[in-house]
Amino acid sequence: MARIYPFRALRYNPAQVSAEDVVTQPYDKITPAMQQAYYQRSPYNLVRIILRMPELFDKEGDQYTNAARDFAAWREAGILAQERQPCLFAYSQRFTVPGQDGAARERRGFIALGELYDYSQGVVFRHEQTLSKPKSDRLNLLRATRAHFGQIFMLYSDPAHSAEGVLFGNGAAGETLPDIEVTDEYGVLHRVWKITDAAKISLVTTALEDKKLIIADGHHRYETALNYMKECGPSKAAEGCERMSGGMSGGLPQPACPEAAAMMTFINMDSEGLTILPTHRVVFGLAGFEAARLLEAVRPYFDIEELERDPAKAMGRLAAEPRTAFVAVTAKGWFLLTAKAAAIAEALKGIAARQRQLDVVQLHSLVLEKLLGISPEAIRDQTHLRYLRDAAEAADQVVRGEANVSFLMNPVTMEQLREVAFAGEVMPQKSTDFYPKLLSGLAIYALD
Numbered sequence: 001m002a003r004i005y006p007f008r009a010l011r012y013n014p015a016q017v018s019a020e021d022v023v024t025q026p027y028d029k030i031t032p033a034m035q036q037a038y039y040q041r042s043p044y045n046l047v048r049i050i051l052r053m054p055e056l057f058d059k060e061g062d063q064y065t066n067a068a069r070d071f072a073a074w075r076e077a078g079i080l081a082q083e084r085q086p087c088l089f090a091y092s093q094r095f096t097v098p099g100q101d102g103a104a105r106e107r108r109g110f111i112a113l114g115e116l117y118d119y120s121q122g123v124v125f126r127h128e129q130t131l132s133k134p135k136s137d138r139l140n141l142l143r144a145t146r147a148h149f150g151q152i153f154m155l156y157s158d159p160a161h162s163a164e165g166v167l168f169g170n171g172a173a174g175e176t177l178p179d180i181e182v183t184d185e186y187g188v189l190h191r192v193w194k195i196t197d198a199a200k201i202s203l204v205t206t207a208l209e210d211k212k213l214i215i216a217d218g219h220h221r222y223e224t225a226l227n228y229m230k231e232c233g234p235s236k237a238a239e240g241c242e243r244m245s246g247g248m249s250g251g252l253p254q255p256a257c258p259e260a261a262a263m264m265t266f267i268n269m270d271s272e273g274l275t276i277l278p279t280h281r282v283v284f285g286l287a288g289f290e291a292a293r294l295l296e297a298v299r300p301y302f303d304i305e306e307l308e309r310d311p312a313k314a315m316g317r318l319a320a321e322p323r324t325a326f327v328a329v330t331a332k333g334w335f336l337l338t339a340k341a342a343a344i345a346e347a348l349k350g351i352a353a354r355q356r357q358l359d360v361v362q363l364h365s366l367v368l369e370k371l372l373g374i375s376p377e378a379i380r381d382q383t384h385l386r387y388l389r390d391a392a393e394a395a396d397q398v399v400r401g402e403a404n405v406s407f408l409m410n411p412v413t414m415e416q417l418r419e420v421a422f423a424g425e426v427m428p429q430k431s432t433d434f435y436p437k438l439l440s441g442l443a444i445y446a447l448d
Helices: 031-043 062-076 132-145 160-167 196-208 219-241 293-299 311-320 341-347 359-371 376-380 391-398 414-422
Strands: 009-013 078-080 087-097 102-114 152-158 178-184 189-195 212-216 261-268 275-278 279-282 302-307 326-330 332-341 385-388 404-408 433-434
Touching: 031 391, 062 078, 062 132, 062 279, 087 160, 087 196, 102 160, 102 196, 132 219, 152 219, 152 433, 160 196, 189 196, 212 219, 212 414, 219 261, 279 359, 279 391, 293 326, 293 332, 293 414, 302 311, 311 326, 311 332, 311 391, 311 404, 326 359, 332 341, 341 359, 359 376, 385 391, 391 404
Parallel strands: 152 261
Antiparallel strands: 009 078, 087 102, 087 189, 102 261, 152 212, 178 189, 275 433, 279 385, 279 404, 302 332, 326 332, 326 404
């Protein structure tokens, strides 16, 4: 099933730069303000590669050419140095969950190469749809640099915690000083240990070889890597095979060619530290919207209970509701909408049963599309919809008149995600928000 490989990673040289000055959040989580801050931290911050600001007299596509130029220069100057032997990286993240009780959690996994598979092969499964524009952007960067800078977040199931035991057990990564230790802008402590012991690497790769994988974060980058592998074609793959010395390096397995794998972080979905946050929906720009008409429209499908106008109390009431539900925040009041199972089943009978039981599917397919008339295309383009992690901010946008209505959501559970993904189905975009994110720049996979 899943094939996992060690690799000779490129890493920032600690003798020349500080890790805190050069690593970033994933490219699609970098706001303009964050981008500016990263630029100011260091001339070698990875944002200059993965999300470059335009330069004076830049033409279309120059940002990718310039990124490749700087990447090559950093390698030449020794800012980035390549490991001498193939390795894995144990990766720990210590954090508190935003908006909760402040209890510390830890999520553990490891960074390695993962072989690329078509979804039809039944090894890698997605759970969200992708858009063409982000994939085109990432493909242009990959073509120019021939390197993977961010990690695709992969989930696997192992109740025995075999890989974690090898990497973080007695005398392993968790009890030695890390190679990298960084606290990010959200207060998350990221720690990375290099693993070069061939026996440990073999145990970890063997532990995953019968596993199926679910993409948690990085759907666009995964599909970009897959498309690039196909784009390179048989002749390029043959050249790659020669470079990879017959698929072995130091007695350890390697991908058939560099393009056949991408850099991934593997997290056990049975781990206690796995955290999914809700993503709230904010509807804006609808002409003639009236809260009273919305409530009348949803009444045949949902029981309606008016709530106190308080984000924390509303989220608490929502979390305690045993049935499928979400909260509608309007200028006229806050309302808990609880699904009437029979009415929902009839209204969404064209959708698989496992999906129509999900609050996010009920909201998108019934409320947004059928009752509010927002087309799937408009939802994908975020013409009338935006997504927020913070419930208070989602509510405040309605109060300030910047939105027609906000819908506060419970998070998707790991069980729901697993069931939908392994059935070969997908949820609406932004259905999951895994927290925290994986930092970019901890390791780089260069194809050349």
